Amino acid sequence: xxxxxxxxxxxxxxxxxxxxxxxxxxxxxxxxxxxxxxxxxxxxxxxxxxxxxxxxxxxxxxxxxxxxxxxxxxxxxxxxxxxxxxxxxxxxxxxxxxxxxxxxxxxxxxxxxxxxxxxxxxxxxxxxxxxxxxxxxxxxxxxxxxxxxxxxxxxxxxxxxxxxxxxxxxxxxxxxxxxxxxxxxxxxxxxxxxxxxxxxxxxxxxxxxxxxxxxxxxxxxxxxxxxxxxxxxxxxxxxxxxxxxxxxxxxxxxxxxxxxxxxxxx
Ligand SMILES: NC(=O)c1ccc[n+]([C@@H]2O[C@H](COP(=O)([O-])OP(=O)(O)OC[C@H]3O[C@@H](n4cnc5c(N)ncnc54)[C@H](OP(=O)(O)O)[C@@H]3O)[C@@H](O)[C@H]2O)c1
Numbered sequence: 001x002x003x004x005x006x007x008x009x010x011x012x013x014x015x016x017x018x019x020x021x022x023x024x025x026x027x028x029x030x031x032x033x034x035x036x037x038x039x040x041x042x043x044x045x046x047x048x049x050x051x052x053x054x055x056x057x058x059x060x061x062x063x064x065x066x067x068x069x070x071x072x073x074x075x076x077x078x079x080x081x082x083x084x085x086x087x088x089x090x091x092x093x094x095x096x097x098x099x100x101x102x103x104x105x106x107x108x109x110x111x112x113x114x115x116x117x118x119x120x121x122x123x124x125x126x127x128x129x130x131x132x133x134x135x136x137x138x139x140x141x142x143x144x145x146x147x148x149x150x151x152x153x154x155x156x157x158x159x160x161x162x163x164x165x166x167x168x169x170x171x172x173x174x175x176x177x178x179x180x181x182x183x184x185x186x187x188x189x190x191x192x193x194x195x196x197x198x199x200x201x202x203x204x205x206x207x208x209x210x211x212x213x214x215x216x217x218x219x220x221x222x223x224x225x226x227x228x229x230x231x232x233x234x235x236x237x238x239x240x241x242x243x244x245x246x247x248x249x250x251x252x253x254x255x256x257x258x259x260x261x262x263x264x265x266x
Contacts (some may be wrong), residue, residue, distance in 0.1 A: 005058035009033035013064030014117040019146035092259025105130035121147035124161035163252030
């Protein structure tokens with residue numbers, strides 16, 4: 001592991017830091033945030049509040065600030081990271097923009113998700129051609145430390161990946177929320193409704209750890225002919241739920257595509 005600093009110790013930065021330090025050790029890991037109180041997960045000597053110091057300690061800079069904070073961060077650090085391996089998890093910020101603004105040629109654009117908090121993250125990533133095999137290995141080790149690492153082929157796949165996997169946890173939470181509400185509407189206590197919604201999503205565990213069966217395979221397995229589940233799924237199909245979901249995913253992918261403009265892209 002090469003010396004690495006995570007810049008931005010918010011939801012994702014701190015989750016990545018925790019996952020990385022648990023799997024790879026804290027020895028080569030620094031954490032940087034403008035808010036000192038967010039740096040607690042790092043050893044006292046590995047906490048930075050001034051991003052200009054990152055280039056002094058690390059060879060790999062992992063950018064985990066909001067896309068909207070990127071411009072001012074770059075104003076602070078200038079071109080001091082141009083010889084570093086830059087790994088960005090900022091939604092929507094393109095490889096070109098990352099390379100232009102940092103001056104670095106070795107750049108990885110990645111999209112993890114909230115699963116990083118529990119070591120169940122799936123990260124899709126792409127690189128500039130200048131990234132060496134050794135640097136790709138660094139990226140691979142970082143993403144594998146918090147879950148599954150998937151190297152994508154094109155930048156447009158990152159927008160689709162962002163819509164599906166980056167935002168994906170929110171769709172599960174929304175489904176849980178709706179099921180919880182339905183249980184409350186049926187007169188079940190709030191406490192039990194919340195419990196039902198949580199436990200139903202245990203279906204995710206079956207998909208992960210329940211053998212080779214696919215999502216469609218599990219759905220078929222629990223849908224008896226003429227049964228209750230089939231009645232519910234028929235309504236979802238009649239109302240064209242797949243088309244609604246695809247529209248939602250397209251909106252998220254489009255937003256990923258335009259986020260870079262919002263953040264002041266060229
Ligand atoms: N949340 C997700 O599920 C998710 C999933 C995939 C990817 N991402 C990406 O991950 C990135 C971080 O998201 P997040 O939800 O973790 O954001 P967050 O909670 O707002 O964390 C970002 C942290 O960086 C700090 N910061 C801002 N400018 C800085 C600077 N110049 N130097 C050092 N620290 C600075 C922020 O401080 P202030 O609050 O003062 O700005 C904040 O503490 C985003 O780019 C997002 O697109 C997020």
